[in-house]
Amino acid sequence: MQPFVYEALPTRVVFGSGTVGQLRAEAERLGVRRVLVLSTPGRGEAQAREIAALLGDLAVGVHAGAVMHTPVNVTEKALQVVEELGADAVVAVGGGSTTGLGKAIALRTDLPQIVLPTTYAGSEMTPILGETQDGVKTTQRTPKVLPEVVIYDVDLTLGLPPAIAATSGVNAMAHAVEALYARDRNPVTSLMAEDGIRSLAQALPKIVGDPQDNEARTDALYGAWLCGACLGAVGMALHHKLCHVLGGSFDLPHAETHTIVLPHAVAYNAPAAPEAMERIARALGTSDAAQGLFALAGRLGAKQALRDIGMPADGIGQAVKAAVASPYWNPRPIEEVGLRDLLTRAWNGDPPRA
Template sequence: MTALEFRHQTYAQRLVFGAGTARSALPDEVRTLGATRVLVVSTEAEADLADSLAADLPVVAHFRGVRPHVPVEVAEEARRLAADVDADLVLSVGGGSTTGLAKAVALTTGLPVVAVPTTYAGSEATPVWGLTEGRTKTTGTDPVVLPRVVVYDPDLSVTLPVDLAVASGLNALAHCVDSLWAPRTNPVLAVTATEGVRALAPALRGVVADGDDLTARGGCLYGAYLAAATFAGAGSGLHHKICHVLGGTWDLPHAQTHAVVLPHVLAFNAEAAPDAAARVADALDAGDALTGLLDLYADLGAPRSLRDLGLPEDALDEATARVVEAAPADNPRPVTPAAVRRLLQRAWAGEHPLTERNDA
């Protein structure tokens, strides 16, 4: 038995979890933070929901120009609005892009954020921010962007179409898997990552079987929180670096990109990270990790191809170079240009993931 030695960072955040809590608990949570001038951030598509949830709050402005991957110019526009109306709190109602924009405002203003997620993206549970300038997405970590309060209400995700729920849930599952070999992984995070996979797989199958199943929707939110909190501690592994390159450079849809890439990164790393692979297999109740994941994908009708998401094949050489530059130095196996090019080619074509051998 090896003596344990590790470092583990936790972050202060209040969670409110349960059906109906977005309407019943939100006013008290905002009042507890002492806010009197609330800026509401949402997409145009979720504006009515955001307005309804904020009806009893001291709202001074709405920002609805959310865009994926948080372009710098959109962040600056939202920051100017926050300053112009003298906002003292940002309320985010929506998915990962919406939460990401609220975090971008907090990054430079220090304003507290209250997040009400409507997807399983998990951004609300991490101190990670991301901004895209030109064709490059930059990420960083700062506790100031971590939402002070998160209200998880399964009622709000019932309207998320099943195909988007699948992609969003697999994005969360990718947080779990990638955290098992990420730069700051440790035994505590391995436990929460494994529990996240164990919660997400049956919950996603439940959503596919019945999109109105509140128990399954709640299970997805629970798994998404575990996944994101684990990712917050572990940092970005190879999977997330690949997806940041693809999303930031070619503006691919965030959750679907994560869903497509995950099996290929698992296949690439599994043999070099047997303990991590064993955890994934156990959580999926499968003989091996990749088989269990692919069985789940088949049950969910998950997206499989970067080509279908709009990535041109002639982008793969540039993507390879960018991934190799961004890849963590301590990935379980060397991240060589040839290996990355093989991985991306198969993900682009939607081919079966290729298990890389230790001597490959």
């Protein structure tokens, strides 16, 4: 076995059904008294108001301003609300957009965070924040943005539409996939990654077939937790770099972008990471990791072409240049010709090719 470093992250996790009922106790445990609840607009705001009611007199209000890719100007508006209400903590209710806003606030204020995930985004388990400004998405890793408490309540995910559950779940799988060939991978995260992929790969088709399958929803949320913990423990590679470029440059939907790009990024890296590919394929119950991921997305009814989610054809060259200009570490060298082929196939919706 190769030498390794494993650093456990100090987040308290509460997992189960009905666990949202422990929210006030968790807030009191943190010693906070003026909690601002964060959400996205619309349905997210209605849910956030229900959560605020559970906090009782500890809640000072709801701010339903979270949007995809955590734009800096959106964070600035939220900070004004934090200051006006004198909030001493935030509770983020929702998916990656709301979690991102909570992290952005914590980065600037060091306020404690409690996260109640309603999707399988996984970002609640990471010290990573991605922010967008002027069409460019940048990421940073700092303990300041790691939530203090994550409350996983399976009941909060039952209303997640199957189509969104599918892409959110594949997005979570992407975290575990890249953990298996990360530069700083270790045996602990590799075990978690393989089990996370397996749990989601088995649960997502069941959720699409029966959205009220509680056991499948539980397995999916468990898998998302594992995958998120992997992303929090080790570094990212080509797949995440491409998705950050595409999301920041063209404002593409986050989970759908990950779902489309993942099989192609895996195919690109397959020759340089055979052990990781074997583990991914085993978790999927297939013989080829990239093709297995592409087939899974198809079974889930997810979109498989970047052109179908709003990316312009002339954006391929722009994305390639951005990815090559400031690449993440990757097991296979980042080459412009190979990336252009990868993104062209992803734009067309073609099967991945090594």
